[in-house]
Amino acid sequence: MCDRRLIKEVLSEVKKELHRRETLGQAYLERRKLIQEKYIPKHPHRYFKLKEEFLSQDFISLVKFCKESQTTCPDVIEKIQNGPEFLIPLREKYLQPITAHLFPECGGDDLDSHKAFVVKYKMGEDLDLNFHYDNAEVTINVALGKDFTGGDLYFGDMRTKHNAQSQYKDYQHVKYTGLLHRGQHMHGAKPIQSGERYNLIIWMRSSKIRNKLCPMCDNEPELVETVGFGDGFTKQEEVINICAI
Ligand SMILES: O=C(O)CCC(=O)C(=O)O
Numbered sequence: 001m002c003d004r005r006l007i008k009e010v011l012s013e014v015k016k017e018l019h020r021r022e023t024l025g026q027a028y029l030e031r032r033k034l035i036q037e038k039y040i041p042k043h044p045h046r047y048f049k050l051k052e053e054f055l056s057q058d059f060i061s062l063v064k065f066c067k068e069s070q071t072t073c074p075d076v077i078e079k080i081q082n083g084p085e086f087l088i089p090l091r092e093k094y095l096q097p098i099t100a101h102l103f104p105e106c107g108g109d110d111l112d113s114h115k116a117f118v119v120k121y122k123m124g125e126d127l128d129l130n131f132h133y134d135n136a137e138v139t140i141n142v143a144l145g146k147d148f149t150g151g152d153l154y155f156g157d158m159r160t161k162h163n164a165q166s167q168y169k170d171y172q173h174v175k176y177t178g179l180l181h182r183g184q185h186m187h188g189a190k191p192i193q194s195g196e197r198y199n200l201i202i203w204m205r206s207s208k209i210r211n212k213l214c215p216m217c218d219n220e221p222e223l224v225e226t227v228g229f230g231d232g233f234t235k236q237e238e239v240i241n242i243c244a245i
């Protein structure tokens, strides 16, 4: 009798969960529509359009060249990945005013370095990305295109809270928009079903936060001298080091 009741309870839970999953997509679309129609920004002065002055001159020239020559320009990707100075004005002038407001508790008000790279998913190559957290205090993920199906992002709990009961939320990226999230917010990318997907990822770091505790291993960082931004830790003002995990 007791067993039967238990089975009934479990079945009812499974049914509820099935229903939740079946209606997830529709619920997401309705939520998005509601936000688009009704949301009034609480601090409109903090959200302004991206302007050319937030991009370095080198970057603008390269993009103009690519547009004129109509190439997809691996040079841009290469520069973004290897020339961190390219994106400093974007981080300082455009993104930090927003992250300072959204994520002050995890260094969003004091992001002093970053690592930028482009992820690519394509049929026959990488299709997805496992659930993980970033080596970043705050991440921006910009959807660059091209055309693809599948490839939704999904988010769970913050790393320190994550457990077997954690729920996941899907996020369908919109081309040419950026999604800001905490680096410690666990996430992954579902497999693409067709096409090619490129995203610009900027892992933004706050030395104020990570100098105390390495966000990847939770230990006090042991530093090794390096050039450039390294992994965003600092020892003295003029020397930037990386964490040896
Ligand atoms: O594929 C994506 O859009 C996510 C990439 C990502 O999370 C990462 O590179 O850290």
Ligand SMILES: [Fe+2]
Binding pocket: 132, 133, 134, 187
């Ligand atoms: Fe990530």
